[in-house]
Amino acid sequence: MEKIELLKSSCIPLPIEDVDTDQIIPARFLKATTKEGFGQNLFRDWRYHSNDTPKEDFILNNSIYSGSILVAGKNFGCGSSREHAAWSLYDFGIRVVISSFFADIFQGNALNNGLLPITVDDAFLDHLFQEIEKDPRVQVEVSVPDQTVRISSTGQVRSFDLDPYKKLCLINGYDDIDYLLSIKEKIEQFEFSKI
Amino acid sequence: MIGPELGVTQPGMTIVCGDSHTSTHGAFGTIAFGIGTSQVEQVLATQCLLLSRPKKMRINVDGELQKGVLSKDIILYIISQLTAAGGTGYFIEYAGSAIRNLSMEGRMTICNMSIEMGARGGMIAPDQITFDYVEGREFAPKGTDFDQAKAYWSTLYSDNDAVFDKEYHYRAEEIEPMLTYGTNPGMGIRINDAIPTVSGDQGEASFKKALNYMGLSSGDKLLGHPIDYVFIGSCTNSRIEDLRLVAEFVKGKKVAENVNAMVVPGSQQVRNQARSEGLDQILTEAGFDFREAGCSACLGMNEDKVPSGQYCVSTSNRNFEGRQGPGARTILASPLMAAATAIEGKIVDIRKYL
Numbered sequence: 001m002e003k004i005e006l007l008k009s010s011c012i013p014l015p016i017e018d019v020d021t022d023q024i025i026p027a028r029f030l031k032a033t034t035k036e037g038f039g040q041n042l043f044r045d046w047r048y049h050s051n052d053t054p055k056e057d058f059i060l061n062n063s064i065y066s067g068s069i070l071v072a073g074k075n076f077g078c079g080s081s082r083e084h085a086a087w088s089l090y091d092f093g094i095r096v097v098i099s100s101f102f103a104d105i106f107q108g109n110a111l112n113n114g115l116l117p118i119t120v121d122d123a124f125l126d127h128l129f130q131e132i133e134k135d136p137r138v139q140v141e142v143s144v145p146d147q148t149v150r151i152s153s154t155g156q157v158r159s160f161d162l163d164p165y166k167k168l169c170l171i172n173g174y175d176d177i178d179y180l181l182s183i184k185e186k187i188e189q190f191e192f193s194k195i
Numbered sequence: 196m197i198g199p200e201l202g203v204t205q206p207g208m209t210i211v212c213g214d215s216h217t218s219t220h221g222a223f224g225t226i227a228f229g230i231g232t233s234q235v236e237q238v239l240a241t242q243c244l245l246l247s248r249p250k251k252m253r254i255n256v257d258g259e260l261q262k263g264v265l266s267k268d269i270i271l272y273i274i275s276q277l278t279a280a281g282g283t284g285y286f287i288e289y290a291g292s293a294i295r296n297l298s299m300e301g302r303m304t305i306c307n308m309s310i311e312m313g314a315r316g317g318m319i320a321p322d323q324i325t326f327d328y329v330e331g332r333e334f335a336p337k338g339t340d341f342d343q344a345k346a347y348w349s350t351l352y353s354d355n356d357a358v359f360d361k362e363y364h365y366r367a368e369e370i371e372p373m374l375t376y377g378t379n380p381g382m383g384i385r386i387n388d389a390i391p392t393v394s395g396d397q398g399e400a401s402f403k404k405a406l407n408y409m410g411l412s413s414g415d416k417l418l419g420h421p422i423d424y425v426f427i428g429s430c431t432n433s434r435i436e437d438l439r440l441v442a443e444f445v446k447g448k449k450v451a452e453n454v455n456a457m458v459v460p461g462s463q464q465v466r467n468q469a470r471s472e473g474l475d476q477i478l479t480e481a482g483f484d485f486r487e488a489g490c491s492a493c494l495g496m497n498e499d500k501v502p503s504g505q506y507c508v509s510t511s512n513r514n515f516e517g518r519q520g521p522g523a524r525t526i527l528a529s530p531l532m533a534a535a536t537a538i539e540g541k542i543v544d545i546r547k548y549l
Binding site for chain 1: 245247503521
């Protein structure tokens, strides 16, 4: 897993609520055994017509918008548990998703794959959408150690919640299995005492 | 499907799987929830899972269900009240007399859709109906082992003074056959209700986008709406009880000419059982396509897809954009509502037949 500590980038705005994992990566593209290559089918049916030509009006096909931060409406990532949703965003180059609410399983999957979901209040999210509308190149700075997200044009800052353990994992590029195996003895003792 | 059928799923277990509908097993009083691929790896490597403790929610449904109203209608009704994100961060216990009176199949349908309101899991305390279902199955404990297990299972219920972070109460009598009109399972109405209006910035745009995709408008009713496809299947509603209900209803009737209707059993065991009871014949004679067991048109992974722009009344669990194929328009409903729709070629109220 790649480390993520500080990030400064322009944003891709997706002001839609309840974006589900079937939109992020439709089921027919799940037939792969590695995590690579899913980015090309990210938001496939919003991004391309059935004849594979790009849909002009979809945000990912608008060259004005780019960057490694996706800003989305509330309840992002609802639906299936497919981890491919996180993989496809990551593979596309997204490192941070900012929304006012994340679906549970998606949030966990994202954190397990070095993709940082940042939950902000509705007012900040609206403000961020407005700033991006004014200037698509507006820069947003994310600091994992400080747990802050800052809009450089207006200086507005928000701090965000992040599980201390997950924070450590993100900054160091650790994964859960390394951690669990390091406390294997304690787990076995616990199991033994309960049976 | 097959965990319960084989008796592998037993009260008190913790069950995880890389499928968000793992919550189905909660019907047996298990802690069951879907996980991502990395977490599956974690379980296989360590037999453990790192989690933060979920909040507790109880949903009570008391009273008598109307005739023609099934467990699918209960859960679609609950989700329409709580929205597609209303359960996020929670584990749910379903309780109340209307839940207690359901068969195990009906309970599985309820727990299955917990994730459609964002809850990782949903469970129902095990009781005699649960024990009777498990007893005698291939991997269930036998003889005195079963008695011992049952004694333990009987202790698995919430204490009278248990405290929940959130609690909801609904009356079974208020629930009518349910339908979804939008592109998430929270966008549901009772059959006689009109599609609502939503206003307010971001929510309004998403709502309009959903209705535009579905080709429907606020104020419309779904009753009488013509339909192109009917899909009876998925881990929500493809158990033997579902197939029996559908077969009983369509016996001697014919699927409307404008409708392409299929029945897909949830497992080989269900398929074989249906064939041994002659249900496949009844369904085929009525004009349904009786297919091989599997997920099929629930998520359009194989060739079973609904063409763009066409309407499908489906007994599955998700009406997301493109879920049943690019451009497909899904209306979620109970197996009885789906069967009646297939026969008439348009959405009807199943209660008029009863």
